[in-house]
Amino acid sequence: MIEQMLAYNREFVKSEAYKQFQTSKYPDKKIAILTCMDTRLVELLPAALGIRNGDVKMIKNAGGMITGPFDSAVRSLLVGIVELGVEEVMVIGHTDCGVSHINADMMIHHLIQRGVSQDHIDMMRYCGIDFEAWLRGFDCVESSVEETVDLLRNHPLMPKDVIIKGYVINTETGELIPQESSR
Numbered sequence: 360m361i362e363q364m365l366a367y368n369r370e371f372v373k374s375e376a377y378k379q380f381q382t383s384k385y386p387d388k389k390i391a392i393l394t395c396m397d398t399r400l401v402e403l404l405p406a407a408l409g410i411r412n413g414d415v416k417m418i419k420n421a422g423g424m425i426t427g428p429f430d431s432a433v434r435s436l437l438v439g440i441v442e443l444g445v446e447e448v449m450v451i452g453h454t455d456c457g458v459s460h461i462n463a464d465m466m467i468h469h470l471i472q473r474g475v476s477q478d479h480i481d482m483m484r485y486c487g488i489d490f491e492a493w494l495r496g497f498d499c500v501e502s503s504v505e506e507t508v509d510l511l512r513n514h515p516l517m518p519k520d521v522i523i524k525g526y527v528i529n530t531e532t533g534e535l536i537p538q539e540s541s542r
Contacts, residue, residue, distance in 0.1 A: 382413025384443060391416040391439040393432055393507070394451040395423040395458070399530045404451065407533030416445055422458030423451060425507050426493050428514060436511070440521055447522040450507045452500040452538075454530050461496035500527055504538045 371377065388410070394400060396419040405411070416439040418432055425432050439445035467480055467490060484490065497503035504525040511523050525538035 380412045386413070386415045386439070386443065386445060388414045389444050389446040390414070390449060391418060391436055391445045391447075392449045392451055393418045393420075393423055393425075393436065394449075394528075395419065395453055395456060396421055397453060397456065397530070400453060400528070403530065403533050404528060407528060407535065416443065422456060422496060422503065423453075423507070424458070424497070424503060425510050426495070428510065433511070433514065433516075437516060440518060445521070448511060448524070450504050450511070450523070450525040451528055451535070452504040452526070453528045454500065456497075456500055458496040459500060460498060461494070463490040463494040466490075466494045501538055508539055 392404075392415050394404060394417070400419075416435075418435045418439075420432055427433075436445070436448060440448075471477060471480070480490075497506075504527060508523055508525040511517055517523075526535045527538060528535050
């Protein structure tokens with residue numbers, strides 16, 4: 360499959376199809392969106408919000424979650440705010456998320472079944488990795504979004520003038536449902 364994608368890319372470049380996507384690194388709408396990596400959101404989310412290439416900074420990870428105050432999502436948001444002009448942040452969870460109800464024990468069990476050594480798991484625990492926090496999921500997407508918004512609003516490095524709001528998008532209709540009030 361990767362080879363097919365690379366062949367497509369060569370034709371994309373050769374035909375100069377990239378020209379319609381050219382923009383700057385600065386988001387035109389001054390918004391960053393933290394959302395899930397779910398495949399249903401690749402086209403649905405931009406279509407549902409009316410955003411195009413160059414409009415926003417999009418940060419995606421499993422569950423659209425922040426697993427710790429200094430994880431890569433927080434770093435990406437801070438870079439967007441300080442270096443790229445982001446003024447507002449949207450945290451967008453979604454219905455039927457694959458991260459709901461996962462937990463560290465289940466994930467570790469599956470990793471060991473896939474050939475990851477128990478010794479490596481034990482070594483990481485010994486080195487201070489908190490698998491329960493790092494590999495956690497959530498039971499309720501609304502609560503997860505609210506928790507992420509709260510963490511960002513109260514983060515010691517987050518400028519107080521940044522507007523941070525949370526939403527849940529319906530993966531069937533594209534409807535965005537607000538999860539809390541703005542700052």
